[in-house]
Amino acid sequence: MEHQMNGQSLLYGASALYEYGGNLYVNMTNQCPNRCQFCLRQNSSGSLYANNLWYQGGEPSKEEFWDQLQRRDLNRYPEIVFCGYGEPACRWDDMMWLCDRIRGQGSHFIRVNTNGLANLITGRNAALELDSRVDAVSISLNASTPEGYNAICHSSFGLEALPAILRFTATAVFNVPHVRMTVVSTMPKAEQDACRQLAESVGADFFVREYIPQ
16 A cells, blocks of 8 residues: 655555654554644644645554665654654554664664653553653643643543643653653743643643644
8 A cells, every 4th residue: 555645655645754854753643532623633634744644544554664664764864753643652552663673773863742641542651661762752731721631632531631641741751861741832821831830840841832824
């Protein structure tokens, strides 16, 4: 199910790997337990990063991802970033498997972009498994209260979501060298400040990222 579109190798109709800002991104999955109001998924199959990120008729296996990664010169990239049009933690075990293989190829910097719900998705303390596998984790913190988070993200985990995100982050900071929680720049200043306090309370760095409308 591999073909080319605009010079990009596609699996299952979508870009399995794509480049942005000099880094290599691994588009792990369509799946996500959230339905965030601001998410690109609600309105498009692609983004400014790649023409098509939506898998059709299945998702690549971990072996197919690894085959694609082996076709690249990984030394070209400052970072290899696991993300996805969905939530990469929905394929947590496959992602950890790939991290191990990348680690076996050299000292590549690996980052995971996540909503921080891996513990609820996997049913275990997943952040412990990041140790020695991942160099950085970036966690989307979209509100400062469980009620606010659920109103924006419409999580399948309801009011359990934000507390679980904070627990995941608190564990990650002891197992990953660089951990940050992020919010979008359109968030009101008072809410940004409240989110900053939450991030600092669990030992994470805090970053306000630019919101880019599509």
